[in-house]
Amino acid sequence: MASSLFNEEQEFTVIYKDTPLKIQVHSFGNDKTYLVLLPGQAPLMITRAKDANSSRFWTSIPEGRQNLAEEIGELITDHIRKTL
Amino acid sequence: MCYYNGVKVTRAEYLRLKHLEKLISDYSILDKPLVEGPLYNMKYPVLKPITGKEDFEIVDMEWGFLPNENEWPFLKNRLEVDRWRRGYTDETGRWHNGYTTLNAMSEYLFVNEKGRPSMFRKAAMERRILIPSTGFFEWRHLPQIGKKGQVLKATNKIPYFIYLPENLNSGNPFYMLGIWNSWTDSETGEYSETFAITTTEANSLMRQVHNSKNRMPSISVSEDIAWEWLFGKLSKERILEIAKIQFPAGKMWAHSIDKKFKESVDPTLPVEYPDVEPLIKAA
Numbered sequence: 101m102a103s104s105l106f107n108e109e110q111e112f113t114v115i116y117k118d119t120p121l122k123i124q125v126h127s128f129g130n131d132k133t134y135l136v137l138l139p140g141q142a143p144l145m146i147t148r149a150k151d152a153n154s155s156r157f158w159t160s161i162p163e164g165r166q167n168l169a170e171e172i173g174e175l176i177t178d179h180i181r182k183t184l
Numbered sequence: 185m186c187y188y189n190g191v192k193v194t195r196a197e198y199l200r201l202k203h204l205e206k207l208i209s210d211y212s213i214l215d216k217p218l219v220e221g222p223l224y225n226m227k228y229p230v231l232k233p234i235t236g237k238e239d240f241e242i243v244d245m246e247w248g249f250l251p252n253e254n255e256w257p258f259l260k261n262r263l264e265v266d267r268w269r270r271g272y273t274d275e276t277g278r279w280h281n282g283y284t285t286l287n288a289m290s291e292y293l294f295v296n297e298k299g300r301p302s303m304f305r306k307a308a309m310e311r312r313i314l315i316p317s318t319g320f321f322e323w324r325h326l327p328q329i330g331k332k333g334q335v336l337k338a339t340n341k342i343p344y345f346i347y348l349p350e351n352l353n354s355g356n357p358f359y360m361l362g363i364w365n366s367w368t369d370s371e372t373g374e375y376s377e378t379f380a381i382t383t384t385e386a387n388s389l390m391r392q393v394h395n396s397k398n399r400m401p402s403i404s405v406s407e408d409i410a411w412e413w414l415f416g417k418l419s420k421e422r423i424l425e426i427a428k429i430q431f432p433a434g435k436m437w438a439h440s441i442d443k444k445f446k447e448s449v450d451p452t453l454p455v456e457y458p459d460v461e462p463l464i465k466a467a
Contacts, residue, residue, distance in 0.1 A: 126208075128204060128207045128208075130354050130356070131200070131204055133204065133208065145208055147201075147204065149188065149191070149193060149197055149200075149201055150193065150194075150197050151191050151192055151193055151197075152192040152193055152194055157191055159188060159189045159191065159201070160189060161201065161204055161205050161208055162205050163188060163189045164189070166189040166190060166191075169189070
């Protein structure tokens with residue numbers, strides 16, 4: 101049952117500050133998360149969340165790398181829009 | 185309201201993100217489709233409040249509540265724990281039954297069935313947790329008829345998987361209520377955190393499935409109740425009230441599964457048995 105919670109789906113690349121970053125998409129049930137592979141840094145896991153006003157925002161999991169999550173999250177949003 | 189990464193989010197969203205954290209950091213634990221209590225061989229992730237904060241961490245605990253080593257039954261080491269849980273034969277050949285603390289009956293959280301202070305009372309007041317789950321398993325006992333038409337003593341046991349369709353379809357867990365306690369092996373110094381799931385009277389669905397005991401786990405019916413159970417400064421009366429809440433049968437469902445489900449890759453797969461009365465759905 102729980103094995104369906106974790107399915108590695110796909111990979112794509114975004115350009116962040118002139119550097120190509122590999123992004124892996126992971127699904128936990130209905131929750132989609134994005135693993136960002138950063139050269140020389142610990143990988144960053146980000147996801148879309150809803151704030152108290154039901155507006156969507158990008159956040160890092162675990163907490164602590166919010167700015168990076170927002171910057172790279174926007175690039176992921178652009179990539180998804182382009183590939184739709 | 186709570187804050188995640190400095191952004192104001194609802195309690196439900198906070199719980200979802202925290203749970204996601206755990207799945208990411210240690211998804212192999214939740215990847216196990218079946219946690220079998222009576223074998224006492226697995227730890228299980230639970231939501232445990234951080235002392236002094238309205239926040240929690242997700243930690244692995246041993247399922248099977250152990251009282252403090254200086255309280256009855258004064259368990260000093262793992263051998264004594266094992267004997268207490270599973271039962272044993274003493275030097276004179278006398279058998280001592282095992283004592284199960286996988287569950288804590290909500291009715292006996294403070295005063296036990298003999299009218300004495302319960303071993304769970306301090307944990308119920310001070311150490312309450314939530315146990316995420318995607319479903320659980322119980323046996324339905326059906327009468328067997330002998331060749332002469334008589335009802336046999338042995339029953340036909342059919343296993344069932346019980347779940348909340350809304351949660352299962354969305355891939356989100358639901359939360360059972362529990363209590364925890366720490367125990368230290370006085371010989372090796374091994375420190376363990378152990379828990380019991382609180383139980384309540386079965387609802388109309390569970391009365392059909394778990395018909396030998398008519399019990400079911402206490403399940404959080406809302407995020408506010410989950411929050412209150414974790415962080416509330418509650419009176420005994422309120423603790424009992426919450427632990428006794430019966431999750432509505434109409435939001436639950438169950439299907440029969442393979443009798444060898446414990447050995448199955450996916451123990452939740454539906455299996456139909458001829459001559460077994462279908463369950464009656466609550467309105």
